[in-house]
Amino acid sequence: MTHVIVLGNEKGGSGKSTAAMHLVVALLKSDARVAAIDLDLRQRSLSRYIENRRKFNEINNLSLEFPVTPTVEPSDLDSREESRRQETERFTSTLQALADCDFVVIDCPGANTHLSRLAHLHADTIVTPLNDSFVDFDLLARLDPETSKVAGPSLYSEMVWLARKHRAHTGVPGGIDWVVMRNRVSATKARNKRKMAERLEDLSSRIGFRLARGFGDRVIYRELFPMGLTLLDLGGRNAPVRLSTMSHVTARLEIRSLVASLNLPVPEERAAPSQQDVAA
Ligand SMILES: Nc1ncnc2c1ncn2[C@@H]1O[C@H](COP(=O)(O)OP(=O)(O)OP(=O)(O)O)[C@@H](O)[C@H]1O
Numbered sequence: 239m240t241h242v243i244v245l246g247n248e249k250g251g252s253g254k255s256t257a258a259m260h261l262v263v264a265l266l267k268s269d270a271r272v273a274a275i276d277l278d279l280r281q282r283s284l285s286r287y288i289e290n291r292r293k294f295n296e297i298n299n300l301s302l303e304f305p306v307t308p309t310v311e312p313s314d315l316d317s318r319e320e321s322r323r324q325e326t327e328r329f330t331s332t333l334q335a336l337a338d339c340d341f342v343v344i345d346c347p348g349a350n351t352h353l354s355r356l357a358h359l360h361a362d363t364i365v366t367p368l369n370d371s372f373v374d375f376d377l378l379a380r381l382d383p384e385t386s387k388v389a390g391p392s393l394y395s396e397m398v399w400l401a402r403k404h405r406a407h408t409g410v411p412g413g414i415d416w417v418v419m420r421n422r423v424s425a426t427k428a429r430n431k432r433k434m435a436e437r438l439e440d441l442s443s444r445i446g447f448r449l450a451r452g453f454g455d456r457v458i459y460r461e462l463f464p465m466g467l468t469l470l471d472l473g474g475r476n477a478p479v480r481l482s483t484m485s486h487v488t489a490r491l492e493i494r495s496l497v498a499s500l501n502l503p504v505p506e507e508r509a510a511p512s513q514q515d516v517a518a
C-alpha cells in the first residue's frame with residue numbers, strides 16, 4: 239500500500255518544500271521506495287531542490303539517493319469544469335502509476351488550487367509546517383481579539399476537514415493523520431514562543447491535529463538548497479559535507495524526531511527474488 243504524505247499550508251513560505259525534501263531523503267535513507275510530486279509548478283522549489291541534488295551528485299561522483307519524480311501538469315482548458323476533470327484524471331492516474339512506491343510525498347503550493355485540494359483528498363498524512371507567528375496561525379484558526387482565545391477554525395482547517403469528510407464517505411480505511419509542526423522557531427523570543435504553544439495546544443484538540451516537534455530557525459536549511467543536500471546527508475565518514483556545528487547536529491535530530499512522530503507504516507519486506515528471476 240502506498241502511503242501518501244501531503245505537505246500543505248496555504249500560507250506561503252511556511253517551510254513545506256524544505257520539510258518535503260527532508261522527509262523524502264529520510265524515507266529514501268530508510269530504503270523505502272519514494273516518489274516526490276511537486277504541485278507548485280510556478281516556483282518548483284522541490285523540483286529545483288532535487289535537480290540541484292542530481293547535479294551535485296554527478297559533479298562530485300557520489301551515490302546519493304533519489305526519488306521518482308513524476309509531474310502533474312495543471313490543465314490549461316478554459317472551462318472550469320473541464321479543467322478540473324482533466325486535472326483529476328491526471329492526478330489520479332499519476333498516483334495509480336506509483337502503486338509500487340512505499341511513499342508518495344506531495345509538496346503543495348502556498349495557495350488553494352484544485353490540484354492542492356485533490357492532494358489533500360488523497361492524503362494519508364498531512365504535514366503542515368507553520369511559521370512561529372500569529373499571522374500564520376490565522377490560516378488555521380481565528381483568535382478572539384479580546385481574549386486571544388481560539389474562536390473557530392479558519393480557511394485551511396476547513397479544507398482539511400472537508401478532505402476528512404470525503405475520506406470517511408469513500409470508505410477508505412483509517413482517517414487522515416494531520417500533523418502540525420512549528421517551523422523557524424527562534425532560539426529567543428520566549429514569550430511569543432510560549433503563547434504560540436498554548437494556542438496550538440488549545441487548537442489541536444478542537445480541530446484534530448497532532449503537534450510534532452518542529453524545526454528551529456537555522457541558516458543551514460537555506461544553505462543546503464544549492465547542493466540539493468539535506469541535513470541527513472551530512473556527517474559520517476563518506477559524507478559530501480561535514481556536520482560542523484552543534485546547531486547542525488540539533489537540526490538533524492529535529493528531522494529525525496519529525497519523521498518518528500509521523501508514525502509512518504514500515505514498508506513491507508521486498509519479496510525475495512525467485513530462482514527464476516535470478517536466472518533471467
Ligand atoms: N527552519 C528553517 N530555518 C531557516 N530557514 C528556513 C527554515 N525552513 C525554511 N526556511 C527558508 O524559508 C524559506 C521558505 O521555505 P520553503 O520554500 O520551504 O517554504 P514553502 O512553504 O514551501 O513556501 P511556498 O509556500 O512559497 O512554497 C526558504 O528560503 C527556506 O530556505
Ligand SMILES: [Mg+2]
Binds near residue numbers: 254256284345346
Ligand atoms: Mg514551496
